[in-house]
Amino acid sequence: MSFNRPDQLRKLNETFDICIIGGGATGAGVALDATLRGYKVLLIEKGDFACQTSSKSTKLVHGGVRYLEQAVKKLDWHQFKMVYKALHERKILLKNAPHLAHPLGLLTPCYTRWERLYYRIGMWLYDKISGSTNLKSSRGLSKKEIQAEFPSIESHHLRGGVLYYDGQLNDARYALAILKEAERLGACILNYASLDSFELGAKSLKIKKVVFSDLLSKEIYTITVKAVVNATGPFTDKIRALANPRMKPRMKVSRGAHVVLPAEFWQGETALLIPKTDDGRVIFVIPWRDYVLVGTTDDPDTLSESPVILEAEKAYLISYFNRYSSKKATLEDISATFVGQRPLLQAQLDSTLNTDTKSLVRDHEVEVDGRSKLVSIMGGKWTTYRVMASDTLDVLEKEVLNVPVKPCLTKDHILAPASPVALPATVEPDIRAHLSEIYGPAAGEVYGYGADRILANQPFLVGELTYLKEHEMAVTWEDVLARRWGIAIRDEALAEKLKAIKKEAFAS
Ligand SMILES: Cc1cc2nc3c(=O)[nH]c(=O)nc-3n(C[C@H](O)[C@H](O)[C@H](O)COP(=O)(O)OP(=O)(O)OC[C@H]3O[C@@H](n4cnc5c(N)ncnc54)[C@H](O)[C@@H]3O)c2cc1C
DSSP states (O other): OOSSHHHHHHTTSSOEEEEEEOOSHHHHHHHHHHHHTTOOEEEEOSSSTTOSGGGSSOOEEOOOHHHHHHHHHTTOHHHHHHHHHHHHHHHHHHHHOTTTEEEEEEEEEESSHHHHHHHHHHHHHHHHHHGGGOSSOOEEEEHHHHHHHOTTBOOTTOOEEEEEEEEEEOHHHHHHHHHHHHHHTTOEEESSEEEEEEEEOTTTOOEEEEEEEETTTOOEEEEEEEEEEEOOGGGHHHHHHHHOTTOOOOEEEEEEEEEEEEGGGSOSSOEEEEOOOTTSOOEEEEEETTEEEEEOOOEEOOOOSSOOOOHHHHHHHHHHHHHHBSSOOOGGGOOEEEEEEEEEEOSSSOTTSOOOGGGSOOOEEEEEOTTTOOEEEEEOOGGGHHHHHHHHHHHHIIIIIOOOOOOOOOTTOOOSOSSOOOOOTTSOHHHHHHHHHHHGGGHHHHHTTOOOBSSTTOOOBHHHHHHHHHHSOOOBHHIIIIIISOGGGTOHHHHHHHHHHTGGGSBO
16 A cells, blocks of 8 residues: 555545544654554544644754743743653654754854853753753854854854754654654555544443545545544644533644745854844744744734734844844845744633743643543644654553553654665765655655656656655645645745646646
């Protein structure tokens, strides 16, 4: 069976042990973990895989310097443990898909002696908490060293800085890699399949069947399942209400906007952490595959399937970029924008509380509804997707399936095809870089589908379009441009050009 819709639909004539709703980072993680534990798994995703929050993150694999600062300032042990957990997950995430995640240096500029000392101690603590999983030790830098090593930074008034390390990931492709691996091991994984309702047992009111629509064929499926995991991120409350209308909302949505600039605005491979904006936020400037990503914001929002950036958000991010960059940008220089909605979890069950989303802890919680037995995995972040999955299945086995908890096997599970195919030595360097970064060990296999470029001087190949349809379940041009290649969220104009040339290859 291949990772395409016809093959996955053929697997649907079965009953399943576990149905997972949502194909973002969280659902993908649960699908792989459950499959490795030996369960028969079905995952349905309403849109394309990772089409919501999981492709719109800042793409950092991190413990969270800001969360550590909050933990120390508030003496918050819970928050501290969360940073610890994420820092230890960081290395596992990098190890399991090295073509999709790598270490990233981040520089924090300091403007007073006190700031230098403060951030030096903070980053030292960040290293210490990472322990043996630290990626590389942080170090203090003088103004002269920064001027020599990081010419892109505006050095006016600068007193020095601290360089530390986290990870950077290709979020959309990482989710896809997890899902492809789950499918290869036996799971049925389907995009454009939306959960409509549940069928409950007559007496127990426990979920017995899931009813979902294939949004492409319009066919409706009713599938018998033993357990259901709700991994719908910001949409969690909607699914909870379908299972049991009495459940009170738990999610608080916060929007995070990013702008992208061409690479000429930021030299080198080191990112910048702006540790404190006037309104108490953290903003990152991150080199990102020939572009530079600036973000993000953190404001309460209403739930939306397609959040769009506001002009004020663009102006805000560009104004902070210009404060810290020696090369100044204007709004016209922006090559792309994207906005994600954080699925934040309210500690209190009162939706009027905690309106300041910046103060909400990024931890996760597994909830089992006592009546329907719906298991909802809520909150969390990309970096901890694997722990979130493991916690979810432990609870599900204990409280829904009533079986002994099986070991989680994802920690050392490499996300790569079983038989890698190397690229021929003659492949041009830009195509080699593109295919290797996107497909990793499968680069040679993809190249085998045809080496013609779609557009001169661009590494995207005509043959990739067939591969994406047959082996990566791409259905629309947006699936290809925004998530399989990610070019639409780096350079909207280039994405449109590619689409115009090969319009007939996918639906719009
Ligand atoms: C701006 C921003 C920046 C971030 N930066 C980072 C970062 O740098 N590092 C980090 O670790 N974390 C980061 N995060 C957090 C991280 O991105 C999220 O925690 C994570 O992506 C959430 O994944 P998810 O799978 O829970 O949700 P989602 O990715 O939103 O997935 C839920 C899925 O459920 C699907 N769905 C909804 N309803 C249905 C239905 N009825 N039937 C079937 N499917 C349905 C949706 O289509 C969606 O694809 C960031 C978040 C934001 C918003």
